[in-house]
Amino acid sequence: TQLLEQSPQFLSIQEGENLTVYCNSSSVFSSLQWYRQEPGEGPVLLVTVVTGGEVKKLKRLTFQFGDARKDSSLHITAAQPGDTGLYLCAGPSNGNAGKSTFGDGTTLTVKP
């Protein structure tokens, strides 16, 4: 079973600070997705990374896929209170046509 471990589990920072959260596995993933989830709502897809070493930017968010496609990171520059939420990474389960595995997420709180 492919597992995704996310760290840290919780992160609380002040507005304007930078942060990085991590998604790690011992298995290779063909792609990884990052989602953000607000309380009481479903996850919202942010980005998909596919190629080892790939870097994608979405405004103040920078996503990187590890060279070996076993890990990924999300860096937020100058965090804002609107960035508060649960950040989840997910990837296709090994050898399965449809199932995806999710990490347990990083809960980010950005204080004004």
Place this chain on the structure above:
Amino acid sequence: DTGVSQNPRHKITKRGQNVTFRCDPISEHNRLYWYRQTLGQGPEFLTYFQNEAQLEKSRLLSDRFSAERPKGSFSTLEIQRTEQGDSAMYLCASSLAGAMREQYFGPGTRLTVT
């Protein structure tokens, strides 16, 4: 298209009752997924459909759970004889078939079993 919709958004039921949830996927998506999420955890896979065919069901899913997608469009998830441990957020997602598997989620149905 307004995205994936789920109904109801909230359901409170007494232990032992049956409940049914509905999911309407993005219209051009042929895959539909059901997940369960409890506090502090990521979504946990329950089952998925490609068109009307149910292709996989989690071993964690007891016989009290059943899902259908009769015409390859909307889907229903039924839980029979609910237990307090069934209390969770039930999420539906849809996607196109393909390796990247970008799933688009609905807002979820919050089930509380008393």
